[in-house]
Amino acid sequence: MAILVGPDTKVLIQGITGSYGARHAQMSLDYGTKVVGGVTPGKGGQVFRHGPHEVPVFDTVAEAVRATGATASTIFVPAAAAADAILEAADAGLEVVVCITEGIPVTDMLRVKRALAGRKTRLVGPNCPGIVTPGDGPNSHGGCRMGIAPGYIHRKGHVGVVSRSGTLTYEAVWQLTQRGLGQSTCVGIGGDPVPGLSHLDVIRLFAEDPDTHAIIMIGEIGGSAEEEAAAWIKKHCRKPVAAFIAGATAPPGRRMGHAGAIISGGKGTAAAKIEALREAGVAVAPTPADIASTLIRLL
Amino acid sequence: MNIHEFQAKQLLAARGLLVPPGAVCETPEAARQEAERLLAQGASQLAVKAQIHAGGRGKGVFADGYRGGVRLVRTAEEAEACARAMLGNVLVTRQTGPSGRRVRRVLVTAAPEIRRELYVAVLLDRARACPVVMASTEGGVDIEEVAAHSPDKIVTEPVDPLLGWQGYQGRKLAVTLGLTGPLLPQAVRCFEALYRTWWECEAALVEINPFCVVATPKGETLLAIDAKMVLEDNALFRHPDLAALRDENEESPLEVEAGRYQLNYIKLDGDIACLVNGAGLAMATMDIIKHYGGEPANFLDVGGGANVEQVAAAFRIIMQDPNVKAILVNIFGGIMDCDVIARGIVTAVRETGLSVPLVVRLEGNNVEAARRTLAASGLSLISAGSMADAAEKVVAAARGLGQVVAGTV
Numbered sequence: 001m002a003i004l005v006g007p008d009t010k011v012l013i014q015g016i017t018g019s020y021g022a023r024h025a026q027m028s029l030d031y032g033t034k035v036v037g038g039v040t041p042g043k044g045g046q047v048f049r050h051g052p053h054e055v056p057v058f059d060t061v062a063e064a065v066r067a068t069g070a071t072a073s074t075i076f077v078p079a080a081a082a083a084d085a086i087l088e089a090a091d092a093g094l095e096v097v098v099c100i101t102e103g104i105p106v107t108d109m110l111r112v113k114r115a116l117a118g119r120k121t122r123l124v125g126p127n128c129p130g131i132v133t134p135g136d137g138p139n140s141h142g143g144c145r146m147g148i149a150p151g152y153i154h155r156k157g158h159v160g161v162v163s164r165s166g167t168l169t170y171e172a173v174w175q176l177t178q179r180g181l182g183q184s185t186c187v188g189i190g191g192d193p194v195p196g197l198s199h200l201d202v203i204r205l206f207a208e209d210p211d212t213h214a215i216i217m218i219g220e221i222g223g224s225a226e227e228e229a230a231a232w233i234k235k236h237c238r239k240p241v242a243a244f245i246a247g248a249t250a251p252p253g254r255r256m257g258h259a260g261a262i263i264s265g266g267k268g269t270a271a272a273k274i275e276a277l278r279e280a281g282v283a284v285a286p287t288p289a290d291i292a293s294t295l296i297r298l299l
Numbered sequence: 300m301n302i303h304e305f306q307a308k309q310l311l312a313a314r315g316l317l318v319p320p321g322a323v324c325e326t327p328e329a330a331r332q333e334a335e336r337l338l339a340q341g342a343s344q345l346a347v348k349a350q351i352h353a354g355g356r357g358k359g360v361f362a363d364g365y366r367g368g369v370r371l372v373r374t375a376e377e378a379e380a381c382a383r384a385m386l387g388n389v390l391v392t393r394q395t396g397p398s399g400r401r402v403r404r405v406l407v408t409a410a411p412e413i414r415r416e417l418y419v420a421v422l423l424d425r426a427r428a429c430p431v432v433m434a435s436t437e438g439g440v441d442i443e444e445v446a447a448h449s450p451d452k453i454v455t456e457p458v459d460p461l462l463g464w465q466g467y468q469g470r471k472l473a474v475t476l477g478l479t480g481p482l483l484p485q486a487v488r489c490f491e492a493l494y495r496t497w498w499e500c501e502a503a504l505v506e507i508n509p510f511c512v513v514a515t516p517k518g519e520t521l522l523a524i525d526a527k528m529v530l531e532d533n534a535l536f537r538h539p540d541l542a543a544l545r546d547e548n549e550e551s552p553l554e555v556e557a558g559r560y561q562l563n564y565i566k567l568d569g570d571i572a573c574l575v576n577g578a579g580l581a582m583a584t585m586d587i588i589k590h591y592g593g594e595p596a597n598f599l600d601v602g603g604g605a606n607v608e609q610v611a612a613a614f615r616i617i618m619q620d621p622n623v624k625a626i627l628v629n630i631f632g633g634i635m636d637c638d639v640i641a642r643g644i645v646t647a648v649r650e651t652g653l654s655v656p657l658v659v660r661l662e663g664n665n666v667e668a669a670r671r672t673l674a675a676s677g678l679s680l681i682s683a684g685s686m687a688d689a690a691e692k693v694v695a696a697a698r699g700l701g702q703v704v705a706g707t708v
Contacts, residue, residue, distance in 0.1 A: 020604075027634070080536065105534035106423060107501050110460035113428045148603070150633035150664065165579020166603065170633040171686070174662070191578060193425050220579055223425040246582035249567075249589045250598070257563040257578025257600040259533055260425070264504075266443050270586075287590045288583035289687035 002133040002185040003160065003205040003212070004096050004122065005072055005144040009133075010036045012064050012073040012094075014085050016048050016057060021076030024100075024148050026050045028074075031151035032135055032142040036068040061092040072096040074130060074146045082126060083108035090121040098146045099126035099196070106259075109194035116196070123196025127259065129166035129188035140182075149173075149188065157182015159295065160206035162199055163218035164191050164225075164258065168246060168288060172216055175292035184212040191258025193222065199229040207237050214240045216295055217282070219273055221247030222261045226273040234280035242295035243277050244285040245270045300530045301352040302544045305406045307528035310500055310541075315492035316507075317485075318523045321408025323350065330382030333407040334375035341516075342409035345372050347381040349390050351400040352549040354527070359392035361385070362399060368392065371410055378407055403548060414519060416509035417476055418442055419490070421497035430458045430497060432490060434472055438509035464494035478521070482512065485521050500541055501534035553616050560612040562601055569594025570624040571697050572617035574610075576601050576635050584629045587686055593694035596623050603635055610643020615651055625656045625697035629689055632663035641669035645676040656681060656696035660689035 005011075011028070015021035016038025028035050029050050037056050038048050044059030058064035061073065073094050077085045082101040089097040104126050116123060124131055130147015134140035134154035145151045153170055155177040163169040169188055176183060187202045189195050199217055206212045215237075219226035226245065233241055248270040250256045252263040263269050274284050285294040305323040312318045320337060324330040334345055349356055349368035356368030361384070368390045370381045382405045391399035416438035424431040435453045437445045445452055454475050456468050466487060473479070473486035489510070497505045506527040513522050535542040547555050557564030563578065567585075571593045575581035578600045585595040597620065601613050617623060630640050640661065648657075660683040661669050673680065681696060683689035 079533065103533045103536075105501055105537070106503070106531050107460070107498065107534065110423075110428060110430070114459070114461050148634060153633065153663075163579070165577060165583075167575075167577025167631045167633065168579035168583050170663070171580060171583075171631050174631070193423060194428050218579070220582060225425075228426065244583070246579050246586060249585045249595060250582055251565070251567065254565050254598075255532070256565065256582050256598055261578060261582065265446070287587045287687060287690075288580075289587060289685055289690075 001209060001211040003202070003209050004124070004185060004187065005131055005133050005146060007133065007135050007142055007144055008034065009072050009144045010034050010068060010070040011144070011146055012037045012039060012061065012068070012070045013076065014039045014061065014073055014089065015076035016040060016055065017043050017046070018076055022048070024076065025055070027151065028145045029053045031145045032137060033145045036070050037064040039064050061088045061094070065092045065094065070094070072146060073098070075099040075101060077101060079103035079105070083112050086112050086123060087115060090116055090119055094121055096122050096124065098124045098128070098130045100128065100130060100147050102127040104192065106194055109192065113194055124187060125190040125196060127192045128190030129169060131185060131187050133185045134183055147188065149186065153177055154186065155182040157184065158211060158213040159183050159216060160209065160212040161186040161216045161218070162202040162206070163188055164220050164260070165218060165246065168218055171288060172218060172244070172291040179292050179296065181292065181296070184209060191220070191260050193260035199225045200232050203229050203233065203237065207239060212239065214295055214299060216291060217241060217243045218291070219243065219245045220258065220261050221250050221256065221263050221270050222268040224268065227276040230276040230280040230282060233282060240295065240298035241282045242285060242291065242298060243282045244288055244291045245273045245277070246288070300532055300535065300545055301549065302528050302530060303350045303352065303404070303546065304348065304526055305350055305404070306544050307505070307526040308523065310528065311492060311496050311523060311526055314495045314499070316489055316496070316523050317521060318526070319408040319410065321406055323404050323406050324382060325386070325404050327379045327383035327386065330405055330407050331375045331379035334378035337407070337409050338375060343373070344410040345378055346370070346408050346410040347372060347378050347385070348406040348408070349385045349402040350404040350406055351390055351395070351402060352546070353392050353394040353400060355392035355394050356390065359390045362389040362391065368402070382407070400549065411513040411515060411522065413511045413513055413524070415512040417511065418508045419493060419510045420504065420506040420508070421494055421502070422504050424457060427457055429460055430494070432456045432458065432464070432468070432472065432494060434476055436476055438511070442508065458494065463498065464491060482519060482521060489521055500528070501531045501538065502528050503531045504529040553619060557613070557616050560609050562599065562609060562613050562616070564613070564616060565598040566620065567595050567597050569596045570622050571693055572596045572620060572623040572626045574599050574601060574613050574617060574626070574628045576603060576605065576630050576632070580629065580631060584627065584686070587690040588627065588694065591690045591694045593690070593697055596620055605635070605639065605643070607639055607643045607646055610640055611647040611650070614644055614647030618651055623655055625658065625693050627689055627693040628657070628659045629686060630661050630663070632661065632665065634664060636664055637661045637666045637669035638672055641672040645672060645678065648678055653678065658683055658689055658693040658696060660684070660686065
């Protein structure tokens with residue numbers, strides 16, 4: 001088991017005929033992920049070909065779900081159309097929707113978030129690297145890769161990873177893999193101020209997952225999601241948790257690349273997050289080079 | 300994106316918030332004319348306000364010693380003299396840093412007698428994922444100080460993004476702030492205008508501080524004496540009119556140049572430049588430089604899909620910062636081709652030369668080709684294995700201890 005998605009999850013790609021979507025559809029197919037359909041309005045009936053793979057393209061998510069039985073979707077559509085694409089995926093009853101798109105306006109995400117409340121659809125992202133549940137094969141081949149993370153850096157195992165960052169997650173995953181420690185599932189929740197799943201939502205899933213034995217949580221400046229996760233961990237989480245918080249040297253009032261990475265009104269500092277995590281018994285890595293070793297010391 | 304006070308007031312006034320009458324002026328003569336017009340309309344006191352993207356203007360000091368970026372005057376001659384002193388001068392406030400900002404425009408407005416100073420703002424509540432209207436009876440001071448010392452003086456009203464601001468919420472807030480009697484319906488209209496401005500302009504922040512009860516011959520009225528607005532960068536693509544309000548004079552020239560290449564660059568005060576792919580890794584790279592005793596000169600995220608031209612531009616930008624004593628390139632090429640980074644570095648260094656030590660840490664996709672590109676270029680650089688190794692080496696190099704490990708990859 002893993003969380004959210006596994007090797008058998010049937011995945012759609014919304015925006016499969018765009019250059020970005022197509023490239024990552026190919027990489028997911030190469031990784032062994034069951035990409036069963038693509039959605040591009042106006043291109044229904046076409047076939048997306050890659051090596052031996054033939055992926056049917058549909059006009060709507062609803063049609064794609066009916067024809068393929070997909071339960072998850074990865075969204076690679078431009079920011080202006082992304083909120084609509086998320087709502088379409090939820091309307092079609094998908095269980096997991098990963099939105100890679102960067103630059104979605106906050107007001108769009110506020111409406112999306114309200115519209116998703118009470119539904120079964122779980123949104124990961126936007127502005128995120130996506131989800132990887134590593135497989136059994138060489139270089140973790142045969143797993144479920146939804147998004148843009150490099151598959152080969154993973155290794156099947158029992159560490160759950162949740163992060164707001166892309167490359168920093170790869171760095172941590174690579175540190176784990178090099179030390180022989182595999183991952184159950186790696187979830188990039190994204191760098192936007194209004195995300196779908198939060199750190200806490202993902203950590204709850206890891207805490208309940210028998211296949212996840214330890215957790216790495218990577219946070220950054222801005223907001224209070226790390227503090228909320230820390231409070232929950234303190235009360236409920238019995239698994240070892242190591243963390244890293246990026247942005248200790250970031251100046252206040254500036255957005256550090258990610259739309260959500262900003263210290264405003266003195267809130268959202270790295271120091272406050274590190275303090276909250278330590279107080280909850282989480283081992284906080286002193287530098288990004290020590291993320292894996294900090295977790296290993298807990299095992 | 301930040302905008303000026305006078306721009307924010309125009310956006311707010313267009314939606315029904317009351318602001319003092321006045322106009323923005325670029326010359327002392329224009330300031331005088333505006334002052335004469337306002338005095339003729341019955342104003343007895345005027346304010347001349349320097350327009351820069353920074354708070355603390357009232358207590359700011361100009362480069363030539365002139366005090367106060369906000370001055371109260373009673374005659375057109377005084378208004379002209381204030382404008383003359385401010386325009387073209389550099390104003391230093393607690394938010395500008397020591398280099399200050401050049402004042403290119405002043406806002407000349409009526410300054411009625413203030414009876415009460417309140418605070419009201421609209422911003423995003425990230426934890427609740429909704430907009431929130433925040434208000435306080437303690438206006439005219441830094442709201443962060445109020446939050447620190449008397450948090451009970453701040454009230455918040457969350458807004459359902461699907462419903463929008465409701466009238467009852469305005470009445471509730473007005474009564475909490477003591478705005479009753481004839482001021483109550485006015486306050487309700489003001490809050491409505493404030494929220495509409497936030498939502499329609501897709502702002503990150505709309506802040507009125509102070510939001511004042513002022514005396515007029517017809518009785519008391521509510522007025523936005525100051526206004527601050529920050530617009531959401533991600534939404535500007537559907538608001539070309541708002542995007543046009545951008546004032547590049549208020550931004551660092553290197554940041555403006557980086558923006559043209561879609562690079563995320565923020566200039567900092569240290570001496571170790573860094574070039575990284577991904578925002579989280581870029582922040583973490585700054586942190587690890589600091590951990591090993593160095594100071595980062597910038598934040599720079601070249602993004603996940605950078606091409607050779609963007610990398611070369613990034614390199615040129617960080618090398619334009621005169622404080623830089625060493626450069627750290629830290630790339631985790633998950634999907635990104637490390638060789639693209641290598642070729643970008645080689646292109647940039649061929650154009651501009653390399654006057655400081657360069658530490659390169661590449662990991663991931665196509666790293667062998669990248670190492671060959673760098674080796675074949677004959678560039679003198681310091682190669683590093685891990686992030687920690689890279690940070691240690693670049694800190695040593697910035698201190699002039701780098702030569703011992705210099706070589707090619």
